[in-house]
Amino acid sequence: MYAILPFAFILLLVLIVFLGRFFGKKISTKLSLQLMGVYGVILLLSPFLAAFATDPVNEDDGITETPDFYYQDILEDYENYNLQDLKNDDYLSILKETVFGIPTENFSEEDPFVISTSGLNVDGWYDREYGYTMIVERSDEVEAVVITQFQQRAFIQGYEVTQGFEP
Amino acid sequence: MNSIIHKDSQMSVAFEQFKDKLYHNSFAFFQLIALQALGYLFSFSSSMTGIGDQHFMLSIRHISPIPLFIMSVLWIVIQAFGFSGEKRREYYMVSNNFTAYFSDIAVLEIYAVIIGITMVFSGPMLQLLGGLALGNASLGTTYDSMTVLHYLSLFITTTFYSLLFGAAAYFLGILRIRYQSFFVISSIGFILLLIVGSLLGVRFIGPDFNIGIAGVIQFYAQESRIILWLIKIIGSIGALYGLIWLGIKNLEVNK
Numbered sequence: 001m002y003a004i005l006p007f008a009f010i011l012l013l014v015l016i017v018f019l020g021r022f023f024g025k026k027i028s029t030k031l032s033l034q035l036m037g038v039y040g041v042i043l044l045l046s047p048f049l050a051a052f053a054t055d056p057v058n059e060d061d062g063i064t065e066t067p068d069f070y071y072q073d074i075l076e077d078y079e080n081y082n083l084q085d086l087k088n089d090d091y092l093s094i095l096k097e098t099v100f101g102i103p104t105e106n107f108s109e110e111d112p113f114v115i116s117t118s119g120l121n122v123d124g125w126y127d128r129e130y131g132y133t134m135i136v137e138r139s140d141e142v143e144a145v146v147i148t149q150f151q152q153r154a155f156i157q158g159y160e161v162t163q164g165f166e167p
Numbered sequence: 168m169n170s171i172i173h174k175d176s177q178m179s180v181a182f183e184q185f186k187d188k189l190y191h192n193s194f195a196f197f198q199l200i201a202l203q204a205l206g207y208l209f210s211f212s213s214s215m216t217g218i219g220d221q222h223f224m225l226s227i228r229h230i231s232p233i234p235l236f237i238m239s240v241l242w243i244v245i246q247a248f249g250f251s252g253e254k255r256r257e258y259y260m261v262s263n264n265f266t267a268y269f270s271d272i273a274v275l276e277i278y279a280v281i282i283g284i285t286m287v288f289s290g291p292m293l294q295l296l297g298g299l300a301l302g303n304a305s306l307g308t309t310y311d312s313m314t315v316l317h318y319l320s321l322f323i324t325t326t327f328y329s330l331l332f333g334a335a336a337y338f339l340g341i342l343r344i345r346y347q348s349f350f351v352i353s354s355i356g357f358i359l360l361l362i363v364g365s366l367l368g369v370r371f372i373g374p375d376f377n378i379g380i381a382g383v384i385q386f387y388a389q390e391s392r393i394i395l396w397l398i399k400i401i402g403s404i405g406a407l408y409g410l411i412w413l414g415i416k417n418l419e420v421n422k
Contacts, residue, residue, distance in 0.1 A: 016241070016245055039196075043288040046288055050298070
């Protein structure tokens with residue numbers, strides 16, 4: 001991309017010199033100096049205009065933004081949460097629930113049923129290291145394993161952008 | 168040598184010429200406004216990344232003033248080529264090579280300072296234009312966190328870089344005036360020499376050998392020590408001024 005820069009530079013140079021030959025006489029000295037004065041005033045005023053004329057960002061739109069690193073607090077304190085708490089949490093949204101049927105073979109201590117992120121077939125991807133953490137609940141009568149993926153809701157200036165981010 | 172007509176010293180004649188050039192070359196200011204408007208336009212279309220689906224679109228634009236600075240450099244290069252042209256020196260009755268040299272370089276320095284000032288105010292200007300042009304955008308600007316020292320360094324770097332480009336363009340213009348058709352032949356020869364040199368360098372030294380614009384830019388831009396950077400840039404500008412003076416010293420103006 002940078003290889004094109006010198007050619008564009010030379011092209012613009014030729015263009016400007018060419019235009020200057022034709023229009024240089026028509027624009028008087030006084031007009032040029034007046035235009036430069038106007039441009040200088042606009043430049044000098046631009047900090048004040050940028051500070052006062054542009055709209056300030058509304059901080060309070062009735063939407064509480066998610067605290068930074070909120071999910072980390074949950075992960076550190078995961079023992080005090082159960083799945084229903086997480087589902088009711090306003091700051092988290094359910095991304096996906098994946099159900100895995102348990103094979104019918106019996107398990108023993110020598111041959112346990114291992115749930116691991118690596119080797120799982122999620123969305124057709126095998127052996128992929130996932131960046132998110134799974135919190136798995138188990139009860140005595142296990143019929144299927146449900147992996148529930150949560151996502152921290154994200155807001156930018158009051159607009160919810162959670163769906164825009166694919167983890 | 169004093170002027171016969173005005174009985175003035177060379178320096179005062181040069182100063183008069185400087186003021187006169189600054190005034191009569193005021194079409195340059197019109198060119199500056201036009202080129203910087205183009206530069207602001209290019210700044211807004213510089214780069215954009217976006218994510219989203221059919222319901223929602225989030226796009227992030229990086230607005231940087233570098234295209235603006237490139238256009239400003241283009242402006243000072245045009246002015247330097249113009250000043251080194253032969254026609255402008257015929258206009259003055261009491262001109263000699265020293266006064267022409269001195270006044271041209273002084274005008275180019277003033278132009279470089281003007282570029283520095285406009286670049287200092289480019290941040291709020293970009294913010295203002297962004298607020299006007301991009302409707303529902305939230306502008307996160309790094310200019311808010313800039314201190315006086317940052318603005319000072321922005322001013323000094325842009326001024327010195329544009330001075331360097333202006334001096335280089337003026338030097339090339341003087342060479343063009345001095346060695347008219349030989350300049351074209353020798354520049355083609357220089358380009359061929361660079362190509363052959365880079366081919367031979369790659370053949371004998373290795374693939375790491377590289378001649379390019381990027382290396383020259385790195386020599387100035389990738390320097391974190393202030394004093395060394397100042398020595399580099401002022402040394403380069405001084406060397407270019409010396410070369411210009413050698414080229415212009417015994418130049419036949421009116422053939």
